[in-house]
Amino acid sequence: KYGAQVAAALAKIHAFDIQRIAPLHGCLLEGNEVTEALRLYDIWSRYEVETDGVLVAHASIYGNTAAVAHRIAEQLRTKGVEVKEIDLCRSDMSEAVSQAFRFGKMVLCAASYDGGVFPPMHEFLYKLGIKGYQSRRVGIVENGTWAPTAGKTICSMLQQMKNIDIISPILTIRSAWKEDYQQDLEMLVEGVMREKCM
Numbered sequence: 001k002y003g004a005q006v007a008a009a010l011a012k013i014h015a016f017d018i019q020r021i022a023p024l025h026g027c028l029l030e031g032n033e034v035t036e037a038l039r040l041y042d043i044w045s046r047y048e049v050e051t052d053g054v055l056v057a058h059a060s061i062y063g064n065t066a067a068v069a070h071r072i073a074e075q076l077r078t079k080g081v082e083v084k085e086i087d088l089c090r091s092d093m094s095e096a097v098s099q100a101f102r103f104g105k106m107v108l109c110a111a112s113y114d115g116g117v118f119p120p121m122h123e124f125l126y127k128l129g130i131k132g133y134q135s136r137r138v139g140i141v142e143n144g145t146w147a148p149t150a151g152k153t154i155c156s157m158l159q160q161m162k163n164i165d166i167i168s169p170i171l172t173i174r175s176a177w178k179e180d181y182q183q184d185l186e187m188l189v190e191g192v193m194r195e196k197c198m
Helices: 003-013 032-045 064-078 093-102 119-130 150-158 179-193
Strands: 051-059 083-087 103-113 134-143 162-166 171-173
Touching: 003 032, 051 064, 051 093, 051 119, 064 083, 064 103, 064 134, 064 171, 064 179, 083 093, 093 103, 093 119, 103 119, 103 150, 103 179, 119 150, 134 150, 134 179, 150 162, 171 179
Parallel strands: 051 083, 051 103, 103 134, 134 162, 134 171
Antiparallel strands: none
C-alpha cells in the first residue's frame, strides 16, 4: 500500500553498502538475499509486474465456476502463458493477494450471490483495494442461473482502484459450462493476452 514511501526510502539507502537487513517483522537477510529483497521492493513500490503471466482466481459455490476457471487456465497454458490458479474458497487470502500483485494480468471467476458476488471474491477484491492494487489488466467471468450479478459487483469494486484495465466483454455462464460459451471464452483469453485493450 505504501509504494511511494517505500520508493523514497529505497532512494535514500542506495548510497550505502548494505550487508544485512534485520527487520522488526521477518527473517534476517544477508548476502544475496539483501540484493534480491531490494530488487523486489523496488518493483513492488512502483506497482510493476514481477512475473509475466496470469493469475486465475475463482470463487465457486458448486464447482461449475471453478471448472470454467480451469478451462481458461488450460487455454492460456496452451498458448505458452505462465498461469497460477487460486481457489479463493480454500486458499489463504494473503497468498491470493500476493499472487495478484506478482502478475500483471488476472482473470476473476465468481458465482453470483444474493444480488452481488460470492463472499470469498468480495473479500479478495476488498483486500486488493486496501493494499493499493493498481495498473493491471483484469478479465471477468460471472456465473448465475437466472440473474447473474457477480460481474457488475466485481467491475464496481475494480473501478475504485487505480489504472485497472477491465477486459470487455464479461463472460457470463449460466450454471454450468456449455460448448456455446467457447467462442466467448476464446475472446476473453485473447483479450487477456493483448498488451492493450482496444
